[in-house]
Amino acid sequence: MKIGIIGLPQSGKTTIFSLLTGIDVDPYSPVHQKGVAKVYDKRVELLSNMYNPKKTTYATLEFYDTPSLDPSDKKSRTQVFNMVQSADALLLVLRAFENENVLFPEENAYKQLRVALDEFIFRDLEIVVNRIEKLENSKRKLDNREEIELKLLKELREVLENEEFLSKHELTEEQKKMISSYSLVTLRPIIIAVNLDEDQFTKGKYPEKERVLDLVKDYNFAYIELCGLMEKEIQELNEEERQEFLKDLGIEESGIERLSRVVYEQLGLISFFTVGPDEVRAWTLKKGSSAVEAAGVIHTDLARGFIKAEVIKYEDLINYGSEKEVKEKGLMKLVGKDYIVEDGDILTIRFNV
Ligand SMILES: Nc1nc2c(ncn2[C@@H]2O[C@H](COP(=O)(O)OP(=O)(O)OP(=O)(O)O)[C@@H](O)[C@H]2O)c(=O)[nH]1
Ligand SMILES: [Mg+2]
Numbered sequence: 001m002k003i004g005i006i007g008l009p010q011s012g013k014t015t016i017f018s019l020l021t022g023i024d025v026d027p028y029s030p031v032h033q034k035g036v037a038k039v040y041d042k043r044v045e046l047l048s049n050m051y052n053p054k055k056t057t058y059a060t061l062e063f064y065d066t067p068s069l070d071p072s073d074k075k076s077r078t079q080v081f082n083m084v085q086s087a088d089a090l091l092l093v094l095r096a097f098e099n100e101n102v103l104f105p106e107e108n109a110y111k112q113l114r115v116a117l118d119e120f121i122f123r124d125l126e127i128v129v130n131r132i133e134k135l136e137n138s139k140r141k142l143d144n145r146e147e148i149e150l151k152l153l154k155e156l157r158e159v160l161e162n163e164e165f166l167s168k169h170e171l172t173e174e175q176k177k178m179i180s181s182y183s184l185v186t187l188r189p190i191i192i193a194v195n196l197d198e199d200q201f202t203k204g205k206y207p208e209k210e211r212v213l214d215l216v217k218d219y220n221f222a223y224i225e226l227c228g229l230m231e232k233e234i235q236e237l238n239e240e241e242r243q244e245f246l247k248d249l250g251i252e253e254s255g256i257e258r259l260s261r262v263v264y265e266q267l268g269l270i271s272f273f274t275v276g277p278d279e280v281r282a283w284t285l286k287k288g289s290s291a292v293e294a295a296g297v298i299h300t301d302l303a304r305g306f307i308k309a310e311v312i313k314y315e316d317l318i319n320y321g322s323e324k325e326v327k328e329k330g331l332m333k334l335v336g337k338d339y340i341v342e343d344g345d346i347l348t349i350r351f352n353v
Contacts, residue, residue, distance in 0.1 A: 004084030
């Protein structure tokens, strides 16, 4: 899963990128990076303790840091949107933290959110209008499919001209497919991350929070509060100091733990596990996927030669302490291709290629 971090100038994008990926970035460097974050999952740790494998592998999320989304600079805007074109979701950073030393044009998080939403709509409108013009100016007669697309695009143009998100417009699966190559921003899963200072974080309050939450609900965005700079500094401490600081701040889980949960929920993802003496590993899967699709995530050969899958529930394994016990209790299931995998399933694929 790829996640593009975007936001207005000086909102803390690079700080949050560093927090999530552990990659230190010089804030003055013009180079924008991508980095991989480990999706920490307590279950993986417990399974690893149980199996003592040679290798323990967590799921990962890939993040892209981008330059500022600056409404007054058309070129940089285009650059930002091009950078996140292939992202599965966007993490929009809003700045709430107070810092006299860091200039900021928009005074509160709510205003930034509004500005960003307008930018998203504007970007999509540009793309839709471009495509309409291309089709209408075509020298040859449009084929059937193109006629249908043109009609759809005009519908979408109207939605955008009314300053609405396309996600609020009902689209059939077929229609979604038809426009999927345009990577429209207002159809994408969006996660709002408000970057707070320590004081705001402990109080759980920042200016215009209510209005931000109203918009979040209205648009069906995911939402998370982070304390970018502080959490990043804490990350650099040794374990003991870190625990103490986190407790003082009332943070039970690190930024990446909290964010992973939000991302999984918003994108409709679940985790399943494979276990054994060689490796304990977490895998990411779309909710509603079948056993054979899960096998395909591990390796295409496993999907191709799929025969059956053994399924053990994570909870059962922890409750009974060993695979053997679970099997004796009759709690191991043998399932076929169409079995719908659930979060926390431990799978062993039987296959033959
Ligand atoms: N007090 C405080 N300062 C922060 C926080 N997060 C970031 N900053 C500071 O704000 C400035 C901008 O942070 P960056 O992470 O570089 O912001 P950015 O959005 O990447 O900035 P551009 O890429 O230039 O748009 C830096 O000086 C940070 O140290 C925070 O949570 N609290
Ligand atoms: Mg930056």
